[in-house]
Amino acid sequence: MSSRVDRPAPRLVLTRPIRLSAVAAIAAGVVVWLALLGPLGALLAHISPAATRASLGAPGALSPLFVSLEASALALGVLVVAGTPLAWLMARDRLPAPRLFEAGVLVPLLMPPLVIGLLLVFMVGPATPLGGALAHLHLSASNTFFALVVAEVYESAPYYVLGAQSAFAAVGTELEENAALLGDSRARSFRRVTLPLAAPGLAMSLATAWARAMGAFGAVIVIAYHPYGLPMQIWVSLQESGLASALPFALLLIVVALPLPLVAYLWSARARSARIEARHLAVP
């Protein structure tokens, strides 16, 4: 008690510069945060309820929403079925040349979506062997719903596969080994241990992929101009009738695409903090 009374001055001198820099850092952080949220604020500030009702109330106005929802749900289904095993193999180092596989998954992430669209035309367009094979299945990857799904898969796949890889890697092999030594087959230990522990991370990467698929535009405009999904509808409205008529669709896209990733993010953040707490306690 008395020592605290005796020495107030050095304390102030020591803590003051730290406090000032902390305040500056917080202020800078708030500014950056506000800047990042700025577009959302602008949208809310400029949209009028009457115009929104008029745009979205028109007959057939909601069909781009359903096209986007269906195509994105299908794209996500493809990712889960095809991407989950790949992500698990990558996380467990079971592939030859693992870095090569990682680089391969990164390619569509690093390529501009517009370029992906152009290259997809050369890969699955009607004049290509792959396009010919698709035609036998009565599918065409040019201005069709199928093409939209393909474009969305390419734009969202890296987000899911890389995210799922790190979710599986975070589970670690020790717990899987323990489950196997206790009599579980690989499939059973995957279901009982790996999947539940990776679930928050998987949900997070799935939600990110969902947001990318819903908003896919670059590849879509090249190979799937029709049927209109929400991003194409925004673009077409902007071209034909200007900013004001595009805004309601933009709001619709955000309202549909955003909540799922936010919920998944909150869930996985909570699970992560619980896991970290567990890890701290793990050291006896």
Added chain:
Amino acid sequence: MSHSTAGTAGAGDTAGGLSASIVVRRRSFDVRAAFDVPAGGRFALFGPSGSGKTTMLEAIAGTVPIESGRISLAGRVLSERGGSELPLAERRVGLLRQSPGLFPHMSVAANIGYSLRSRGADTRAKVAELASRLGIEGLLGARPAALSGGQRQRVAIARLLASSFEVLLLDEPFTGLDAALRRELAGVLEEAAALRDAPALLVTHDLAEAQSFAERIGVIDAGRLLQVGESRELVRRPASTRVASLLGYVAFLPADALACRPPGATPEGTLRGRSVGIHPDALYMAAGPPATRAPHAEPSTIVEGVVTGVRPRGPALHVEVLLGARAPRSSSRDGVVVATPVPPGLAVPEPGSTVALELRDPPSFDSSGHAAG
């Protein structure tokens, strides 16, 4: 591919026992060892950290593939050269590591009952019984994150005991736990292994732990099994100076630095050119100066040293004695300080004075470091 092609057990297999001949390639050195543990037997692999003992255990568990060799358990081949490895789920090995490795998303009860397939009343009864055996019956609903380190290891042991293991593999499971808890948990594991007549294998860098657990101990260094022996005999008769220093011998003094009592009792020349291993726990302060003491029934070797200090240790006083300082042949080195208790009834020697320490039946080594005779 299939384990049925791996063949049946060979002639060397003990019925119900573990027979291991292991070669594992590692970056720094190969791990090579061959040993058997009979059914119900307790064996310890003792060695410094990084010596490859955990690798041997993991090879038996199946989490590390063997390069060549053969591991069989109770007549079943677990691993054999040529890449036939029985899947982990079919090996029936009970592995307990230093980290309990509990499933963090499951309750304590679900962890304990993990290997039990049914969800019925008998499963609940078994879980409850194991929990009460390990003193964690009040924690069944808790998550592992809420437990202390000791409680977690108890849950891991209960989970292990619920499974149908045929060999117990213990990888320093008691590190970081206090002595009373170690004894309690080791007792539970010994009992469980004995009940199933399963071999038990402990890996540790703590000689006292190895000795209190196992009947036989294998000493490992740099991937090699240097010596296997009965736990007390091993420490009394190390095969080489390398093994001896791993087992706690602190010095190897040339035989000419020593005196014999009674004089001439040890045949002249037996120890000539050899060195004698000094273990601090095998040194006794001789009662009185060598000349005045009555001849000992058993011939003993005397080494003289200079008292450098006296310190309490536990209930006794220990003298710290600098050995070898007066030895004519050890002038190149300063010798080594050992601590030995002052026996009751004996005067505490002054620092700086010379004392005689008795070595009963010490091991001796030739110039290449191998045990003599």
